[in-house]
Amino acid sequence: MSGRVFLLGDDIDTDQLAPGQYMRGGIEAIAAHCLEATRPDFATTVQPGDIVVAGRNFGAGSSREQAAEALRHLQVAGVVALSFAGIFYRNAVNLGLPVLIAPVLKGVGDGDRATLDAEAGVLCLTGKNTDIALEPMPENLRDIIDSGGLVPHLKKRFAASRKGQMA
Amino acid sequence: MQQTLAQKIIARASGRDHVTPGEVVTAQVDLAMIHDSGGPRRVAPILADLGVGLWDKDKVFLVSDHFVPGDTEEGASILALTRDWARETGVRFLDGQGICHVVLPESGQLQPGMFAVGGDSHSPTGGAMGAFMFGIGATEMAGVLATGEIWVKVPETIRIEWTGRLGEGLMAKDIMLALCGRLGMDGGKYQAVEYSGDAIRALSMQERMTLANMAAELGGQTGLIAPDQVTAAFLRDVGGDVPDLSDLHTDEGARVLEHHTFVATSLAPQVAAPHSPANAMPADEAEKTAVDVAYVGACTGAKYEDLAAAARVLKGRTLAAGVELLVAPSSKRDQDRAAKDGIMAVFESAGAKVLPNACGICAGYGTHRLGADVTCISSTARNFKGRMGETSSQIWLGSPLTVAAAAVAGHIVDPREMLS
Numbered sequence: 001m002s003g004r005v006f007l008l009g010d011d012i013d014t015d016q017l018a019p020g021q022y023m024r025g026g027i028e029a030i031a032a033h034c035l036e037a038t039r040p041d042f043a044t045t046v047q048p049g050d051i052v053v054a055g056r057n058f059g060a061g062s063s064r065e066q067a068a069e070a071l072r073h074l075q076v077a078g079v080v081a082l083s084f085a086g087i088f089y090r091n092a093v094n095l096g097l098p099v100l101i102a103p104v105l106k107g108v109g110d111g112d113r114a115t116l117d118a119e120a121g122v123l124c125l126t127g128k129n130t131d132i133a134l135e136p137m138p139e140n141l142r143d144i145i146d147s148g149g150l151v152p153h154l155k156k157r158f159a160a161s162r163k164g165q166m167a
Numbered sequence: 168m169q170q171t172l173a174q175k176i177i178a179r180a181s182g183r184d185h186v187t188p189g190e191v192v193t194a195q196v197d198l199a200m201i202h203d204s205g206g207p208r209r210v211a212p213i214l215a216d217l218g219v220g221l222w223d224k225d226k227v228f229l230v231s232d233h234f235v236p237g238d239t240e241e242g243a244s245i246l247a248l249t250r251d252w253a254r255e256t257g258v259r260f261l262d263g264q265g266i267c268h269v270v271l272p273e274s275g276q277l278q279p280g281m282f283a284v285g286g287d288s289h290s291p292t293g294g295a296m297g298a299f300m301f302g303i304g305a306t307e308m309a310g311v312l313a314t315g316e317i318w319v320k321v322p323e324t325i326r327i328e329w330t331g332r333l334g335e336g337l338m339a340k341d342i343m344l345a346l347c348g349r350l351g352m353d354g355g356k357y358q359a360v361e362y363s364g365d366a367i368r369a370l371s372m373q374e375r376m377t378l379a380n381m382a383a384e385l386g387g388q389t390g391l392i393a394p395d396q397v398t399a400a401f402l403r404d405v406g407g408d409v410p411d412l413s414d415l416h417t418d419e420g421a422r423v424l425e426h427h428t429f430v431a432t433s434l435a436p437q438v439a440a441p442h443s444p445a446n447a448m449p450a451d452e453a454e455k456t457a458v459d460v461a462y463v464g465a466c467t468g469a470k471y472e473d474l475a476a477a478a479r480v481l482k483g484r485t486l487a488a489g490v491e492l493l494v495a496p497s498s499k500r501d502q503d504r505a506a507k508d509g510i511m512a513v514f515e516s517a518g519a520k521v522l523p524n525a526c527g528i529c530a531g532y533g534t535h536r537l538g539a540d541v542t543c544i545s546s547t548a549r550n551f552k553g554r555m556g557e558t559s560s561q562i563w564l565g566s567p568l569t570v571a572a573a574a575v576a577g578h579i580v581d582p583r584e585m586l587s
Binding site: 013020057060061063068094138 | 216217219241287288290302303304309318352356357549553558
């Protein structure tokens, strides 16, 4: 599935992704205001399969996982950035949101059509016939994402150990 | 083989003799701290969904600090849920005693050398004790509470050395704002930041907590300070055990990713302009900036020594016309001590308003959230757009001394002018 690239700058923080004043409204409300201070058109026009591409230190700030959850709720295919803030990166993995590091983002433009292949580590700009190589994710983290996040991952693990105990 | 302090703690927690930066290991958690916002209300449903209980209730530390004092219907119900869960599970619970990052060290439970997680991004604060402590989200915390384990990519160490001595009127907060300005908010690269040098060793435990706390704003996973006699004295003072500290340091010659050296002696008081802690500059360069609200609060900026510093400026002075000074002491213990020492009386006679021992407006909660176009100077860690209220509000950051000085002058000023 191809999507549209929303190209953002450096230091996109968790207050932009999940604004504090909507934190009490649940994920619907948070997602409806996701990135409102930076890209007022984002939450209103984003479509499932769209891709967020950003500069350095994406997800800086608080540990609120609604920042990653809002993007998952809006069904973005994933986030590609030059670097991620550590807690956001962990949260994204644990919520099953693909997060990939791009060593360089040369040639990516806002509004480009693209597909994200998280497994192969490629952002393919379909309109421009250009592939952007991404750093592969460590396998144990990809397992968590493939399970759909940490909770489904742990469910599998506990189910397996219960089965083991019964056997 | 020479190892960094971070490597030593992670190796021990993951049952290994040695770990190498970059490898992903599974570590056993010594202590997990959660609060009312990201804690029971978020983790209990996940644990129920998983069909498991706590891996070890004695290693879980619960604090109510976000929705305190519970003056809204929603806040009161979240606090009620938090209290019920504490009773059901039997975890250690500090209710309404102050902000988790401050009350945890003050409880004596956080030991040097521990591998600890907190359900809050300011959790590197625990690194001031020489513990490897970092922040995680609620889902990941539920995983820890269920299993006692967490994956961790062994970090490199970024060594930040401050030589010399901080001058009169300078605080740990000035060091951190200067570092955010110099290295940027991703300067820590989600690695272990370790502070060292004569100027750091000379700092008290509470000032060290400010350094470790703001490792988060530097983008570090944790902010470590090797434990020493100051750490041991603090632990004894709060009634905690003092473990063997002899190996809890980065070995001479251990490989570090970066080593930055700064001179404390020549540092001037810093402020950070809206909307990033990295917008740091000397306070006197922002001198024309008028302020409406001055806030001494949060885990970063309202511990006993922060309150004492602000009071030094405020003593015998009054607030500038039209300026509101809000003080939310980080913990009840610190507020009681400040009251005993006459510090709270100084705030009162200066005309400050004292708020509950809670995260308050630093986390965007409470009735004192900043209104439209309000300019605030704050002793907190973050000045992101809209963090403390309306998106049009402007937040400047400074040390408690600088915040108090601005409250008196009505505009940003070098606080040293008021200390002579």
